[in-house]
Amino acid sequence: EDQVTQSPEALRLQEGESSSLNCSYTVSGLRGLFxxxxxxxxxxxxxxxxxxxxxxxxxxxxxxxxxKKESFLHITAPKPEDSATYLCAVQAGRLTFxxxxxxxxxx
Amino acid sequence: xxxxxxxPRHLVMGMTNKKxxxxxxxxxxxxxxWYKQSAKKPLELMFVYNFKEQTENNSVPSRFSPECPNSxxxxxxLHTLQPEDSALYLCASSQRQGEAGLEQYFGPGTRxxxx
Numbered sequence: 001e002d003q004v005t006q007s008p009e010a011l012r013l014q015e016g017e018s019s020s021l022n023c024s025y026t027v028s029g030l031r032g033l034f035x036x037x038x039x040x041x042x043x044x045x046x047x048x049x050x051x052x053x054x055x056x057x058x059x060x061x062x063x064x065x066x067x068k069k070e071s072f073l074h075i076t077a078p079k080p081e082d083s084a085t086y087l088c089a090v091q092a093g094r095l096t097f098x099x100x101x102x103x104x105x106x107x
Numbered sequence: 108x109x110x111x112x113x114x115p116r117h118l119v120m121g122m123t124n125k126k127x128x129x130x131x132x133x134x135x136x137x138x139x140x141w142y143k144q145s146a147k148k149p150l151e152l153m154f155v156y157n158f159k160e161q162t163e164n165n166s167v168p169s170r171f172s173p174e175c176p177n178s179x180x181x182x183x184x185l186h187t188l189q190p191e192d193s194a195l196y197l198c199a200s201s202q203r204q205g206e207a208g209l210e211q212y213f214g215p216g217t218r219x220x221x222x
Contacts, residue, residue, distance in 0.1 A: 004149070031207035031208065032207055032208040032209075034210060034211075036213075041215075041216075041218070042215050042216070043111070043113075043197050043199075043213030043214050043215045043216050044150075044197075044213045045213070046210045046211070046212060046213075049208050049210055051207070051208055087150070089150075091207065091208070093205065094152055094155070094163065095150075095152070095211065096149075097149040097150040098149055099147065099148065099149050100149075
């Protein structure tokens with residue numbers, strides 16, 4: 001059975017304080033790993049797709065990386081508007097989601 | 108309208124009511140999905156339609172009945188729900204089902220409360 005574990009559950013940062021979110025996974029035949037952002041009361045918003053170990057993708061202050069067992073979402077110099085829940089999902093057949101990391105960035 | 112839209116955004120219903128959730132995607136996609144999101148739990152896949160045909164039913168109770176009249180519209184018919192069915196119901200779409208790396212795009216969800 002595919003499993004996705006995200007850590008930490010919650011993270012509080014000061015504006016400008018860089019950090020990383022972790023997504024550990026167990027899957028038979030990874031076909032893609034996805035990162036989403038979800039704001040309160042809204043649906044998840046697609047951020048990145050990673051396919052193979054060693055791959056990296058960047059978007060503004062976010063950078064996603066992938067190894068054979070985990071993915072990291074690095075947030076550089078975050079701003080309060082980066083506050084959201086970040087979801088990781090792996091695709092073998094269907095998508096399997098983790099529980100998410102709730103990020104709060106204080107001004 | 109752009110992206111994936113869902114109506115209503117909020118719904119309160121009694122356990123004996125019948126109601127329907129509606130989803131529409133404006134992305135030209137061929138696969139549509141229903142997910143349930145409960146507090147402190149991962150998104151749970153409920154149903155998948157690919158080119159209007161149901162391809163997955165993730166052991167969902169029969170009080171939830173999906174309908175997909177065309178590739179752009181998806182409904183979830185609800186009847187005799189239980190309080191534990193209270194959750195955020197999310198609709199998503201993708202170009203096709205199952206192809207590697209095809210991202211899903213989500214609607215804003217319907218917040219359902221069963222009293």
